[in-house]
Amino acid sequence: MFLDIVINTIDEYGMIKKDDCITAALSGGADSVCLLLILKELSDKYSFTLDALHINHCIRGKESDRDEEFCRNLCKKYDIPLTVIRTDVPAAAAESKKSLEETARDIRYQAFEKHAGDKGKIATAHTVSDNAETVILNMARGTGLKGLCGIPPVRDNIIRPLLDVTRQHIEDYLKSINQGFVTDSTNLSDDYTRNRIRHKIIPELLKINEGFYKTFSSEIKILKEENSFIAQCAEDAYRKCRNGSGVISGLDKYPDAVKKRIISMFFIENNLPFDYNKICSVCSLAEKNGKINIAKGVFITGKNGSISIIGESERIPELETPLKIGRNYIFKNKVLIAEKNKKDGLLIDLDKVCGTIILRNRRYGDKIKLSGRDFTSSVKKLLNENIPSEKRPFIHYLSDDMGLIYVENIGVADRVKVTGESNRILSVKTEDVI
Amino acid sequence: MFLDIVINTIDEYGMIKKDDCITAALSGGADSVCLLLILKELSDKYSFTLDALHINHCIRGKESDRDEEFCRNLCKKYDIPLTVIRTDVPAAAAESKKSLEETARDIRYQAFEKHAGDKGKIATAHTVSDNAETVILNMARGTGLKGLCGIPPVRDNIIRPLLDVTRQHIEDYLKSINQGFVTDSTNLSDDYTRNRIRHKIIPELLKINEGFYKTFSSEIKILKEENSFIAQCAEDAYRKCRNGSGVISGLDKYPDAVKKRIISMFFIENNLPFDYNKICSVCSLAEKNGKINIAKGVFITGKNGSISIIGESERIPELETPLKIGRNYIFKNKVLIAEKNKKDGLLIDLDKVCGTIILRNRRYGDKIKLSGRDFTSSVKKLLNENIPSEKRPFIHYLSDDMGLIYVENIGVADRVKVTGESNRILSVKTEDVI
Numbered sequence: 001m002f003l004d005i006v007i008n009t010i011d012e013y014g015m016i017k018k019d020d021c022i023t024a025a026l027s028g029g030a031d032s033v034c035l036l037l038i039l040k041e042l043s044d045k046y047s048f049t050l051d052a053l054h055i056n057h058c059i060r061g062k063e064s065d066r067d068e069e070f071c072r073n074l075c076k077k078y079d080i081p082l083t084v085i086r087t088d089v090p091a092a093a094a095e096s097k098k099s100l101e102e103t104a105r106d107i108r109y110q111a112f113e114k115h116a117g118d119k120g121k122i123a124t125a126h127t128v129s130d131n132a133e134t135v136i137l138n139m140a141r142g143t144g145l146k147g148l149c150g151i152p153p154v155r156d157n158i159i160r161p162l163l164d165v166t167r168q169h170i171e172d173y174l175k176s177i178n179q180g181f182v183t184d185s186t187n188l189s190d191d192y193t194r195n196r197i198r199h200k201i202i203p204e205l206l207k208i209n210e211g212f213y214k215t216f217s218s219e220i221k222i223l224k225e226e227n228s229f230i231a232q233c234a235e236d237a238y239r240k241c242r243n244g245s246g247v248i249s250g251l252d253k254y255p256d257a258v259k260k261r262i263i264s265m266f267f268i269e270n271n272l273p274f275d276y277n278k279i280c281s282v283c284s285l286a287e288k289n290g291k292i293n294i295a296k297g298v299f300i301t302g303k304n305g306s307i308s309i310i311g312e313s314e315r316i317p318e319l320e321t322p323l324k325i326g327r328n329y330i331f332k333n334k335v336l337i338a339e340k341n342k343k344d345g346l347l348i349d350l351d352k353v354c355g356t357i358i359l360r361n362r363r364y365g366d367k368i369k370l371s372g373r374d375f376t377s378s379v380k381k382l383l384n385e386n387i388p389s390e391k392r393p394f395i396h397y398l399s400d401d402m403g404l405i406y407v408e409n410i411g412v413a414d415r416v417k418v419t420g421e422s423n424r425i426l427s428v429k430t431e432d433v434i
Numbered sequence: 435m436f437l438d439i440v441i442n443t444i445d446e447y448g449m450i451k452k453d454d455c456i457t458a459a460l461s462g463g464a465d466s467v468c469l470l471l472i473l474k475e476l477s478d479k480y481s482f483t484l485d486a487l488h489i490n491h492c493i494r495g496k497e498s499d500r501d502e503e504f505c506r507n508l509c510k511k512y513d514i515p516l517t518v519i520r521t522d523v524p525a526a527a528a529e530s531k532k533s534l535e536e537t538a539r540d541i542r543y544q545a546f547e548k549h550a551g552d553k554g555k556i557a558t559a560h561t562v563s564d565n566a567e568t569v570i571l572n573m574a575r576g577t578g579l580k581g582l583c584g585i586p587p588v589r590d591n592i593i594r595p596l597l598d599v600t601r602q603h604i605e606d607y608l609k610s611i612n613q614g615f616v617t618d619s620t621n622l623s624d625d626y627t628r629n630r631i632r633h634k635i636i637p638e639l640l641k642i643n644e645g646f647y648k649t650f651s652s653e654i655k656i657l658k659e660e661n662s663f664i665a666q667c668a669e670d671a672y673r674k675c676r677n678g679s680g681v682i683s684g685l686d687k688y689p690d691a692v693k694k695r696i697i698s699m700f701f702i703e704n705n706l707p708f709d710y711n712k713i714c715s716v717c718s719l720a721e722k723n724g725k726i727n728i729a730k731g732v733f734i735t736g737k738n739g740s741i742s743i744i745g746e747s748e749r750i751p752e753l754e755t756p757l758k759i760g761r762n763y764i765f766k767n768k769v770l771i772a773e774k775n776k777k778d779g780l781l782i783d784l785d786k787v788c789g790t791i792i793l794r795n796r797r798y799g800d801k802i803k804l805s806g807r808d809f810t811s812s813v814k815k816l817l818n819e820n821i822p823s824e825k826r827p828f829i830h831y832l833s834d835d836m837g838l839i840y841v842e843n844i845g846v847a848d849r850v851k852v853t854g855e856s857n858r859i860l861s862v863k864t865e866d867v868i
Contacts, residue, residue: 139573140642142649144656148582193642204634208574208627215576218710222578222694226664229691233663257663260656276652 002169006038006161010046015159020048021120022159025112026075026082027054028067028182031125033074034170035162037179039123040078051081053115053122057089057104070182085111109385116157119374126151126160128213129167131220132205133197146231149224156377166213234261235365242364243306245318246270251286252305259283263307268380269364270309271393272298282307320360323398328359329433336396336408336430345429346412348398348405349422355401362397368404371417382410396430436603440472440595444480449593454482455554456593459546460508460516461488462501462616465559467508468604469596471613473557474512485515487549487556491523491538504616519545530822543819550591553808560585560594562647563601565654566639567631576710580665583658590811600647668695669799676798677740679752680704685720686739693717697741703798704743705827706732716741754794757832762793763867770830770842770864779863780846782832782839783856789835796831802838805851816844830864 010016024036036052043050054071056064068084075082093103112122131150138147153163162170174181205212237258243249248266251259263282267274273295281292285302291310294300298311319330328336336359337345366379383392387409398406405413408430418425444450458470470486477484488505490498502518509516527537546556565584572581587597596604608615639646671692677683682700685693697716701708707729715726719736725744728734732745753764762770770793771779800813817826821843832840839847842864852859 136639137642139653140639140646140649142643142653144653145579145660148657196638196642200638201635204630205570205574208571208630209576212574215574219573219576219578222691222710223582225689225691225694226579226660229664229667229689230660232689255659255663255666257656257659260659276656 002165002173003038003041005164005169007042007045009153009164010042010159010161013153013159015154015161016042016046016048016121018047020046021116022048022050023083023112023116023120023122024050024052024080025055025108025122025124026052026071027125028070028074029125030170030174030181031127031130031162031167033179033181034173035123035125036074036080037078037177038161038173040080051083053111054082054084055108055111056084056086057107058086059089059100059104067182083115085115087111112158117372121157121159123159123161125162127162127167127170128164128217129198129202131163132202132213132216133194135216135220136197136201137193145223145227148220149227150220156375156381157373164217230257230261234258234265238262238265238364246309247306248286248308249306251283251307256283259286265364266307272309318361318363320358323357323359330359330361330396331394333433334394334396334430335433336428339427341425342427343425345427346406347418347422348412348416348426348428349418350424350426351422352416353400353405357405358399360397360399361393362395366397366404366407368407368410369414370411371414373414379404379407379410382407386410398428436599436607437472437475439598439603441476441479443587443598444476444593444595447587447593449588449595450476450480450482450555452481454480455550456482456484457546457550457554457556458484458486458514459489459542459556459558460486460505461559462504462508463559464604464608464615465561465564465596465601467613467615468607469557469559470508470514471512471611472595472607474514485517487545488516488518489542489545490518490520491541492520493523493534493538501616517549519549521545546592551806555591555593557593557595559596561596561601561604562598562651563632563636565597566636566647566650567628569650569654570631570635571627579657579661582654583661584654590809590815598651664691664695668692668699672696672699672798680743681740682720682742683740685717685741690717693720699798700741706743752795752797754792757791757793764793764795764830765828767867768828768830768864769867770862773861775859776861777859779861780840781852781856782846782850782860782862783852784858784860785856786850787834787839791839792833794831794833795827796829800831800838800841802841802844803848804845805848807848813838813841813844816841820844832862 016022022039024032024039026032026036036050039050052071052075054068056068058064068086071082071084087107089100089104089107092107093100096103096106098106116122135148135150138150141147151160151163153160202212209215237254238261241248241250241254241262248262251262254262260279260283263279264274266282267278278294282294282300282302285292285300286305286307287302289303291299291301294309298309301308301310321328321330323336323338325338325340328338330336339345340350362379362383367376368379368382369376379397383395387395395410396406396408397404400416402415403413405416406428450456456473458466458473460466460470470484473484486505486509488502490502492498502520505516506518521541523534523538523541526541527534530537530540532540550556569582569584572584575581585594585597587594636646643649671688672695675682675684675688675696682696685696688696694713694717697713698708700716701712712728716728716734716736719726719734720739720741721736723737725733725735728743732743735742735744755762755764757770757772759772759774762772764770773779774784796813796817801810802813802816803810813831817829821829829844830840830842831838834850836849837847839850840862
């Protein structure tokens with residue numbers, strides 16, 4: 001029964017293919033122990049190889065070491081290869097000026113990516129209980145339809161096979177096979193809010209509807225489909241409305257829901273601060289002639305279904321220049337240095353480049369298939385995951401006639417990567433200008 | 435500040451026009467007392483006339499009478515005309531076999547409609563607090579995006595000017611003008627669940643985000659727009675896909691979100707029971723050749739993007755026949771009697787009819803502009819509000835070349851209504867056949 005739910009989730013989202021290399025993220029808690037054992041049970045059925053990855057965040061002293069020890073014994077018992085990574089999260093947090101929680105999350109996902117390498121997949125143990133908590137958290141804080149869709153079952157190479165099972169399912173399963181787990185005593189700030197939702201709100205929802213989790217799972221699937229439908233409509237519309245940098249035309253042709261998503265994409269592309277009220281103001285501005293102040297020194301004017309940005313102080317203009325060998329500037333504070341036949345920096349095989357290389361800043365909808373990956377990533381997502389927000393406007397991009405070939409701090413496109421046979425090699429590095 | 439929020443809501447949804455006749459639904463509780471006084475304060479600004487309607491449900495004995503008395507005194511104090519309607523809800527509930535709560539609600543909305551008459555509007559005192567409770571209730575019970583949109587600010591002639599203010603706003607306002615109110619001691623079944631949400635869940639959400647209500651108000655507006663966008667896309671698609679009664683073709687052209695809404699409309703039109711899992715089964719059925727059992731004796735087959743119903747036992751076939759004078763049958767258990775120049779039954783001015791009158795059962799998307807109303811209503815909504823569900827499949831409809839002119843138990847279209855100048859009059863009545 002329990003296993004059926006997991007199989008159903010795996011099949012519904014095509015999470016696992018034959019010969020996949022799957023790494024279970026293992027903390028030692030009930031959810032991740034269950035995930036590991038379930039995957040072990042399913043590895044023959046789906047023909048995948050399984051290993052585990054434990055990250056010792058060194059946040060909780062002896063307790064962290066106890067958890068690591070527990071994971072080592074567990075993997076030994078079930079004969080599953082285990083990799084342990086120890087990182088000093090408190091030190092990293094102090095350096096990055098982020099919270100412990102945020103730093104731990106960043107380090108965890110970076111370690112996942114590094115460990116999974118080119119073609120591996122990482123399985124995390126998120127459950128429907130986590131998902132409901134996330135959705136309620138988003139509802140409380142306000143994040144629109146997208147936030148109500150919760151945790152994605154698959155994102156890039158991360159899969160979440162337990163996303164339709166409850167914590168109760170997991171505890172029952174572990175009890176039935178007499179398998180223990182460790183309990184985490186941390187109470188990080190986000191967990192504090194989550195505990196409130198877990199222990200106060202969810203039990204009330206279960207009293208109103210004892211089948212709440214099942215209802216919720218179905219609900220979330222509908223919302224996800226509806227959200228991606230609107231998102232797709234809005235993306236298509238944005239492409240049609242976008243009239244060069246800082247101008248949107250023909251907004252009046254679209255219904256309000258699409259119009260507002262277009263306007264929020266416009267704000268994002270132009271790096272302007274926004275909230276729901278600003279979106280509404282700009283939306284009504286497009287219908288009449290007028291002008292509103294949107295940020296320091298930046299105005300948006302509206303006329304006959306078009307909106308335009310006036311003032312440059314905070315928005316990002318479109319910058320581009322053909323790449324030359326040597327020092328290239330599109331930002332005041334940074335330089336991109338391109339050199340031939342050097343081995344430091346990121347390397348590009350010049351014989352694989354199509355046409356002219358252009359150095360530019362970000363464009364809406366930028367995508368890249370990074371070296372060694374078999375999928376295309378949205379640059380927006382890569383930036384959000386890897387680059388602090390204040391640095392995002394100042395990232396260098398290189399494109400050729402076929403699209404992006406390089407994103408600073410992110411990597412090089414698979415199709416121009418250097419191999420043993422490469423002859424003409426371009427090395428790219430960036431430096432801050434003081 | 436508080437008044438500004440109300441004015442903003444009224445203006446945003448165009449709730450009030452010059453010379454409107456607005457009736458405040460007055461229970462005597464804090465919300466409705468506040469509504470009445472706010473409307474009194476705004477009646478000059480918007481130039482509308484105001485009266486109040488109190489319904490004594492006779493559920494709570496002396497307490498009901500105390501509330502009636504309170505409302506009489508309040509309206510006298512502020513010089514607002516008051517109508518009091520006394521109905522014996524417990525007796526009506528016993529007769530209709532519905533719950534007290536449901537019966538009270540039905541009677542209340544019927545009384546609103548009757549009192550407001552042709553052109554009046556009814557204002558109810560629902561607040562953002564009620565709205566959040568409704569949305570959480572729907573979330574717990576599972577109702578998709580539509581349920582997450584909550585209480586509509588305007589529905590037909592009902593307006594809800596307090597939909598963006600909180601209970602706290604209301605209590606503060608009444609305190610500031612030193613105005614009392616009555617407290618309702620009832621604890622009907624639905625209220626019991628609502629109390630759970632009000633006293634347990636909402637306070638936790640407010641601890642997570644003290645601006646929860648404000649966030650929620652904006653959130654709900656986005657969801658409403660997005661829902662109506664998808665609903666519109668799905669309605670348009672349904673019209674294109676509908677291939678006679680019981681057949682849908684070309685489903686494969688649409689994205690999943692639209693496909694699933696089309697399938698749910700198909701279930702509704704054909705009066706078939708459904709839930710999310712059935713919708714998903716039918717959705718995947720359309721992509722392959724196959725057949726599933728959907729209800730007793732009813733199957734749905736799928737082939738190349740089409741789905742069809744096989745078996746008639748529970749679904750409603752399309753029935754129609756040109757109307758003749760005398761007894762007309764499209765159902766086994768009922769007869770529609772059409773007579774000329776009689777005065778009983780509902781009356782139609784034959785000189786205003788265009789072309790042939792057809793007697794038929796319901797069609798998807800049926801709409802009618804009823805006599806004396808200045809807006810078009812969806813027949814589905816009229817049925818849901820006025821006809822018990824088991825009787826809905828057996829309602830008679832008359833249409834002419836321009837559309838519906840009569841719906842049994844609902845009324846006659848405005849454009850064929852009888853006036854002092856009418857000559858040829860058709861009388862229509864229905865009888866059960868035993």
